Amino acid sequence: MESVTPQHFLVLAFLLFGVGFLGVVLRRNLLLVLMSLELMLNGVNVALVSFSRTSLNLDGSLFVFFIMTVAATEVAVGLALLVALFKKRQSVFSEDISLLKN
Amino acid sequence: MEAYLNFSNSNIWLEIWPEIVLALGALFILGFDLFRKNNSSSSGILAIILQAALLFIHLFDYLAWHHTFDRDTFAGMLNHGIQEDIMRSFFLLSSLLVSILGHQYLKGRKLRSGEFHHLTMLATAGLMILVQSNHFLMLFVALETVAVCFYTLVAYNRESAKSLEAGIKYLIFGALSSSLLLFGIVLLYGVASSPEVWGANYEYYVGQDPLGFQYLGNLLEANPDHILLRAGVVLIISGIAFKIGAAPFQIWVPDVYHGSPMPVTAFLAVSSKAAGFFVLINLVNGPFLGMADFLLPLFGFVATFTIFFGNLAACGQRNIKRMLGLSGVAHAGYLLVAVMASMHFAGDSDRAIWVLFFYLFIYLFASFSVFGVMGLAQLEDDTEHEFSHYENLAKKHPWMGFVLVSGIGSLAGIPPFAGFVAKLLLISVAYEANLYFSLAALVIGVAISIYYYFGWIREITFHPRPSFKDDENVHAKDPWLQLSRIGIFKLCMLSLAVISIILGLWQGPFGDAF
Numbered sequence: 001m002e003s004v005t006p007q008h009f010l011v012l013a014f015l016l017f018g019v020g021f022l023g024v025v026l027r028r029n030l031l032l033v034l035m036s037l038e039l040m041l042n043g044v045n046v047a048l049v050s051f052s053r054t055s056l057n058l059d060g061s062l063f064v065f066f067i068m069t070v071a072a073t074e075v076a077v078g079l080a081l082l083v084a085l086f087k088k089r090q091s092v093f094s095e096d097i098s099l100l101k102n
Numbered sequence: 103m104e105a106y107l108n109f110s111n112s113n114i115w116l117e118i119w120p121e122i123v124l125a126l127g128a129l130f131i132l133g134f135d136l137f138r139k140n141n142s143s144s145s146g147i148l149a150i151i152l153q154a155a156l157l158f159i160h161l162f163d164y165l166a167w168h169h170t171f172d173r174d175t176f177a178g179m180l181n182h183g184i185q186e187d188i189m190r191s192f193f194l195l196s197s198l199l200v201s202i203l204g205h206q207y208l209k210g211r212k213l214r215s216g217e218f219h220h221l222t223m224l225a226t227a228g229l230m231i232l233v234q235s236n237h238f239l240m241l242f243v244a245l246e247t248v249a250v251c252f253y254t255l256v257a258y259n260r261e262s263a264k265s266l267e268a269g270i271k272y273l274i275f276g277a278l279s280s281s282l283l284l285f286g287i288v289l290l291y292g293v294a295s296s297p298e299v300w301g302a303n304y305e306y307y308v309g310q311d312p313l314g315f316q317y318l319g320n321l322l323e324a325n326p327d328h329i330l331l332r333a334g335v336v337l338i339i340s341g342i343a344f345k346i347g348a349a350p351f352q353i354w355v356p357d358v359y360h361g362s363p364m365p366v367t368a369f370l371a372v373s374s375k376a377a378g379f380f381v382l383i384n385l386v387n388g389p390f391l392g393m394a395d396f397l398l399p400l401f402g403f404v405a406t407f408t409i410f411f412g413n414l415a416a417c418g419q420r421n422i423k424r425m426l427g428l429s430g431v432a433h434a435g436y437l438l439v440a441v442m443a444s445m446h447f448a449g450d451s452d453r454a455i456w457v458l459f460f461y462l463f464i465y466l467f468a469s470f471s472v473f474g475v476m477g478l479a480q481l482e483d484d485t486e487h488e489f490s491h492y493e494n495l496a497k498k499h500p501w502m503g504f505v506l507v508s509g510i511g512s513l514a515g516i517p518p519f520a521g522f523v524a525k526l527l528l529i530s531v532a533y534e535a536n537l538y539f540s541l542a543a544l545v546i547g548v549a550i551s552i553y554y555y556f557g558w559i560r561e562i563t564f565h566p567r568p569s570f571k572d573d574e575n576v577h578a579k580d581p582w583l584q585l586s587r588i589g590i591f592k593l594c595m596l597s598l599a600v601i602s603i604i605l606g607l608w609q610g611p612f613g614d615a616f
Binding site for chain 2: 017020021024029033034035040041043044047050051052054055057059060062063066068070073074077078081082084085088089097098099100
């Protein structure tokens with residue numbers, strides 16, 4: 001039976017990042033866009049931890065904590081904005097809230 | 103134990119006293135605002151006084167008392183030098199002006215002023231740390247501090263759906279770009295943290311910090327063709343290109359500039375862009391220098407595309423804030439030419455960097471005079487500034503008209519104003535670096551920009567349309583009725599215009615760069 005190698009983790013990280021990226025670009029629901037952003041950051045975290053593990057260097061594992069904190073602040077601000085916007089426009093879909101046009 | 107002692111000895115807190123004072127001041131203002139009435143503006147005055155004092159002391163600190171030389175502190179996390187000190191004063195000046203503009207702007211609206219000044223000052227402290235960062239972890243954390251403050255500031259006008267929408271757009275694009283930047287950092291880290299990449303030169307690896315700029319500089323110089331390193335560098339640069347609004351990542355600029363409150367638009371246009379450029383020039387002359395041959399064509403393409411896109415898109419805009427945003431994109435393109443020039447003078451790149459500094463300062467004075475006067479207009483919806491609102495401003499209010507024209511003239515690069523000298527320096531430095539193609543794009547771009555800037559100046563100064571009695575109803579309310587009631591603010595705006603003219607005629611130490 002084949003064991004799990006660092007390459008597998010890297011493929012997982014790339015996939016998570018790619019799925020998140022596509023979600024941000026293609027999704028119309030802003031809540032799901034915020035979730036996709038988190039998914040991208042989690043892909044980055046997986047890559048960092050696996051790199052840190054393979055090279056026995058702790059900096060990468062430390063970096064992950066900073067990324068998690070930043071992701072939490074970003075989502076806090078994003079959800080607050082979304083709630084305020086929902087109160088104004090009664091929708092979280094990007095086509096319903098776009099007022100900024102030429 | 104010894105390692106810990108070495109580490110703690112490298113923490114020289116005195117080197118970052120302006121940031122500490124700014125952050126504590128921001129907290130103090132937040133607390134002070136709790137005990138004030140809802141529409142009190144005294145926290146704004148406090149913020150202005152605090153930042154003015156800080157700017158003054160900081161200028162004296164590095165000019166007269168305590169010269170900083172290039173030194174690393176905090177175990178290589180930060181790097182201080184004269185360039186970093188200039189950028190710190192730049193951000194303090196810009197934040198002071200944002201507070202002045204914000205004070206004037208918030209006074210007439212039902213918005214709390216404490217949080218605005220608090221966030222402005224925190225963002226500035228983050229920007230000041232960002233330009234001094236010498237380590238990718240520090241760079242990322244400082245960048246995100248600034249970004250989160252900006253997301254909130256852009257959406258500050260909670261009553262307006264446009265401001266909220268701009269905020270959420272900025273948040274989504276900003277978070278997307280910072281994930282790209284992070285992924286780039288991770289790729290660099292993945293290669294740098296393993297000793298394999300060094301092969302026989304294993305001693306370079308031992309005891310080094312794989313995210314520090316110096317170590318990555320050595321690594322990139324030794325392996326300029328490594329595919330993962332290249333991908334990482336491109337991703338990091340695209341993350342920064344978002345901050346400066348360069349071509350493939352400029353899509354957020356018009357919308358966010360359009361929706362955000364006027365002082366925040368100015369803050370975004372000046373501070374955020376300047377920080378992005380300083381970080382970019384730090385990176386391409388520091389850790390990424392080994393990849394200059396790969397990066398130069400990339401930058402050339404991006405700069406040309408940015409200049410043409412910004413200028414051509416700005417020509418078709420009816421809304422002035424969108425037009426200014428797109429013209430800001432074009433300015434980012436011009437400045438990218440300076441970044442390319444600095445890469446050409448590898449090792450002795452100071453000249454191009456000084457040109458960049460001069461341009462950024464001129465851009466600061468010009469932008470704040472334009473946005474300051476625009477913020478005075480009393481419109482029903484302050485995101486919808488159109489050319490017709492500015493009709494005959496010079497006749498109605500000569501001084502404010504003069505300030506606005508001087509700002510626009512400086513942005514466009516008309517001779518008596520400083521913007522002309524800045525553009526001339528940029529062109530001369532691009533010529534010296536043999537960047538003929540980008541130089542051509544720059545000159546054509548400036549020529550196109552004259553069209554839309556002059557359209558606006560024509561509305562302000564001349565009387566473009568004959569007015570009939572019936573036309574009076576078209577503008578039910580004159581947006582410039584309030585102007586006679588402001589005193590000190592007018593003087594601040596005037597001094598900005600005067601500085602732009604003085605710098606146009608006499609450049610002081612910057613003139614030596616010719």
